[in-house]
Amino acid sequence: MREPLLKVRNLDVYYYNIRVLHRVGFEIRRGEVYALVGESGCGKTTTANAILRILPEIARIGNESSILYYKDGRDPVDLLKLPEDEFSRDIRWKEISMVFQGALNALNPTIKIKAHFLETAKAHGIRDKKEVYKRAYELLSAVKLEADRVLESYPIELSGGMKQRVLIALALFLNPKFVILDEPTTALDVLTQREILFLLKELKEKFDLTYMLITHDIALVADIADRVGIMYAGRIVEESSVEKIFYDPKHPYTIALLRSVPQIGDFKRLPEGIPGEPADFRKLPPGCPFHPRCPEATEICRQKVPPLIDLGDRKIACHLYAKEKVS
Amino acid sequence: MSENVIEARDIVVRFYVSAGLFRRKPFNAVDGVSLAIRKGSIVGLVGESGSGKTTFGKVTLDLLRPHKGDVLFRGKSIYNMTSQEYREYRINAQYIPQDPYASINMFRKVGEALLDIARYHKLDQRYGVDIMDIVRDIMIRVGLSPPEKYINKYPFQLSGGERQRLSIARALILRPAYVVADEPTTMLDASLKANIVKTIRDMVKEFGLSLLYITHEITLLQYFGPETEVAVMYLGKIVEKGTVKDILLDPIHPYTKALLAAIPVPDPKERYTRKVLLKGSIPSPLNRPSGCVLSDRCPFAEAICKKEPPQLKVVSPGREVACHLFS
Ligand SMILES: Nc1ncnc2c1ncn2[C@@H]1O[C@H](COP(=O)(O)OP(=O)(O)O)[C@@H](O)[C@H]1O
Ligand SMILES: Nc1ncnc2c1ncn2[C@@H]1O[C@H](COP(=O)(O)OP(=O)(O)O)[C@@H](O)[C@H]1O
Ligand code: SF4
Ligand SMILES: [Mg+2]
Ligand SMILES: [Mg+2]
Numbered sequence: 120m121r122e123p124l125l126k127v128r129n130l131d132v133y134y135y136n137i138r139v140l141h142r143v144g145f146e147i148r149r150g151e152v153y154a155l156v157g158e159s160g161c162g163k164t165t166t167a168n169a170i171l172r173i174l175p176e177i178a179r180i181g182n183e184s185s186i187l188y189y190k191d192g193r194d195p196v197d198l199l200k201l202p203e204d205e206f207s208r209d210i211r212w213k214e215i216s217m218v219f220q221g222a223l224n225a226l227n228p229t230i231k232i233k234a235h236f237l238e239t240a241k242a243h244g245i246r247d248k249k250e251v252y253k254r255a256y257e258l259l260s261a262v263k264l265e266a267d268r269v270l271e272s273y274p275i276e277l278s279g280g281m282k283q284r285v286l287i288a289l290a291l292f293l294n295p296k297f298v299i300l301d302e303p304t305t306a307l308d309v310l311t312q313r314e315i316l317f318l319l320k321e322l323k324e325k326f327d328l329t330y331m332l333i334t335h336d337i338a339l340v341a342d343i344a345d346r347v348g349i350m351y352a353g354r355i356v357e358e359s360s361v362e363k364i365f366y367d368p369k370h371p372y373t374i375a376l377l378r379s380v381p382q383i384g385d386f387k388r389l390p391e392g393i394p395g396e397p398a399d400f401r402k403l404p405p406g407c408p409f410h411p412r413c414p415e416a417t418e419i420c421r422q423k424v425p426p427l428i429d430l431g432d433r434k435i436a437c438h439l440y441a442k443e444k445v446s
Numbered sequence: 447m448s449e450n451v452i453e454a455r456d457i458v459v460r461f462y463v464s465a466g467l468f469r470r471k472p473f474n475a476v477d478g479v480s481l482a483i484r485k486g487s488i489v490g491l492v493g494e495s496g497s498g499k500t501t502f503g504k505v506t507l508d509l510l511r512p513h514k515g516d517v518l519f520r521g522k523s524i525y526n527m528t529s530q531e532y533r534e535y536r537i538n539a540q541y542i543p544q545d546p547y548a549s550i551n552m553f554r555k556v557g558e559a560l561l562d563i564a565r566y567h568k569l570d571q572r573y574g575v576d577i578m579d580i581v582r583d584i585m586i587r588v589g590l591s592p593p594e595k596y597i598n599k600y601p602f603q604l605s606g607g608e609r610q611r612l613s614i615a616r617a618l619i620l621r622p623a624y625v626v627a628d629e630p631t632t633m634l635d636a637s638l639k640a641n642i643v644k645t646i647r648d649m650v651k652e653f654g655l656s657l658l659y660i661t662h663e664i665t666l667l668q669y670f671g672p673e674t675e676v677a678v679m680y681l682g683k684i685v686e687k688g689t690v691k692d693i694l695l696d697p698i699h700p701y702t703k704a705l706l707a708a709i710p711v712p713d714p715k716e717r718y719t720r721k722v723l724l725k726g727s728i729p730s731p732l733n734r735p736s737g738c739v740l741s742d743r744c745p746f747a748e749a750i751c752k753k754e755p756p757q758l759k760v761v762s763p764g765r766e767v768a769c770h771l772f773s
Contacts, residue, residue: 158635158637158638159606159635160605276464276730278495278496278727278728278730279495280727280728281727307495308494308495308662309494309662309663309664309705309708309709309710310494310704310705310708310724310727310728311494311495311727311728312708312710313707313708313722314722314727317722335635335636336635336636336710337636337712338636338710338711338712339710341710341711341712341713341714341716341717342710342711342714342716342717342720343717344714361714362714365712365713365714366714375637376636376637377712379636379637379639379640380636380710380712381640381665381666381668382665383665383694383695383706383709384668384691384694384695385668386668386671386672386691389640389668389669390640391640392636392637392638392639392640392641392644393637393638396605396607396608397605397635397637
């Protein structure tokens with residue numbers, strides 16, 4: 120088994136007084152692609168922001184939470200305990216980087232792509248323009264763009280797929296080892312989505328990267344992930360290898376997500392979608408947060424929150440698989 | 447009166463892109479597209495972003511004037527109507543945009559927003575019923591139910607799916623004869639897409655509407671039934687026409703094949719065999735190839751493809767393809 124790179128433990132995050140993450144824990148190993156999957160609003164971006172320590176002021180992390188990072192295989196540091204100046208000097212962008220959700224429209228429309236690279240470099244004290252352009256050229260070529268032309272372009276002159284490539288290149292600027300990809304293909308159409316996924320796989324080999332891929336689209340992760348964590352209402356509800364998740368899913372929510380993927384040419388069994396609305400953190404139901412939408416829910420599901428237990432081949436939080444059933 | 451509710455004939459829409467300082471180069475965002483939608487029927491328009499789908503849809507709603515071509519509503523040119531006829535057409539031709547925020551006033555409550563439209567068009571007099579009943583009725587039909595729960599909410603208090611339902615209600619409260627739904631589910635999670643598509647489908651059937659459903663997610667068209675007509679568009683041209691069944695199970699045009707091959711497959715084994723069929727990515731308006739629009743990316747392109755644009759030709763009953771390989 121590969122050595123660990125990141126261990127998230129008991130991560131609790133509150134916005135004001137509303138608890139959004141509940142004891143989130145997972146481990147990412149060096150060189151793998153870990154996918155975090157769940158419907159919009161379940162807490163995926165919050166998890167990523169906690170790791171990169173860019174949560175908004177109003178957010179609070181629980182006292183028992185820790186995020187261990189194994190830099191160069193050395194003893195782990197708890198990222199949550201590191202002083203901010205150290206974190207921003209040694210970790211953020213240099214070790215751990217992120218391609219932000221929805222950032223396609225966040226590129227400053229008034230400056231050229233080359234200026235975006237200069238700004239990124241300047242924020243890290245690199246001022247030698249020639250050096251910056253050289254690196255930008257390398258990276259833009261690595262993401263399969265015509266570097267000369269793109270450096271001189273404004274964001275509006277680039278298609279969605281091209282902008283996403285630029286954002287990936289920017290995220291790689293300081294040579295990070297671990298990259299969080301937050302919905303990297305969501306705003307793109309299927310063909311561009313495919314191209315970006317192919318590119319991400321290639322970059323991973325080329326630069327020896329580890330990914331955390333965040334998406335609400337479970338079908339996508341079959342193509343790239345090694346392990347998958349399924350999140351519902353701020354909790355990991357099932358976690359296993361990509362094969363177990365797709366060939367032998369056990370949690371009713373995982374099963375429901377997989378069933379909502381339409382199959383080509385199967386007109387008889389069109390997916391129904393998951394009934395009801397995604398959980399609302401301001402009024403979570405008692406018991407298992409998925410119970411109002413779960414076809415398997417029984418009495419205990421309405422009363423007790425199922426704990427995340429280890430079944431050997433997976434972790435799962437569901438009363439159907441709890442060892443001791445209350446009768 | 448014609449059987450076609452909407453008939454677009456040989457539509458050309460020309461835009462300009464900046465090609466350097468003070469230079470603007472024209473390109474045809476829609477290039478000779480003809481499409482007819484019969485009374486009570488659904489036509490799917492698919493293709494990746496930038497192919498001209500929205501532009502074409504807007505032409506049929508007279509939100510955009512084409513450079514060339516004609517649009518007939520119930521057999522009569524919309525550019526040659528009496529003001530009475532034109533008013534009738536405008537009420538009868540409605541738009542459901544991709545981004546619900548584009549059509550919704552953020553500062554009007556759900557009930558008020560719908561009431562505004564009902565009042566403006568004097569729907570109570572038209573149907574001889576109480577105006578609030580009209581509002582409640584449409585809310586229930588689009589799934590904002592029970593209406594009391596939503597009527598006093600602001601759009602930002604709705605979830606993504608609910609907001610899209612509101613934008614469907616806005617378009618359909620007028621019981622139009624013709625609706626353009628422009629990627630209404632693109633911004634939604636897979637688990638919610640099915641429900642929205644089914645809502646639109648059921649209302650279309652019930653009201654006997656004619657629908658142009660624009661999407662890059664070809665699998666969603668399956669909800670409209672295997673015999674639904676589909677047009678595949680790329681760089682302003684229709685490259686293939688057929689039924690959903692034909693297009694999904696037996697794609698002919700290389701572009702359609704690529705589009706289908708790009709759909710994520712929820713099976714981890716597939717990752718080792720899947721390929722990207724087309725070279726590069728969609729060219730910018732400045733770099734469109736001459737001859738066939740796909741000739742710079744097509745793996746089958748021959749000399750003639752680079753020289754002459756292929757015409758859309760009937761290859762079998764109900765099946766049209768624009769490709770030199772099949773003519
Ligand atoms: N800055 C914030 N202030 C208050 N609530 C927030 C903030 N950011 C996110 N949330 C809430 O936290 C929950 C999880 O959000 P997020 O982590 O963005 O989910 P995801 O990335 O899975 O879509 C949502 O209910 C969202 O509304
Ligand atoms: N108002 C406009 N001015 C100039 N170019 C435009 C305008 N609207 C759209 N375009 C361009 O026309 C092409 C087709 O756009 P669009 O109809 O939005 O495609 P789709 O809906 O298939 O994504 C794109 O290259 C787009 O950038
Ligand atoms: S006409 Fe030629 S280039 Fe165009 S799609 Fe057909 S084979 Fe490919
Ligand atoms: Mg998110
Ligand atoms: Mg569009």
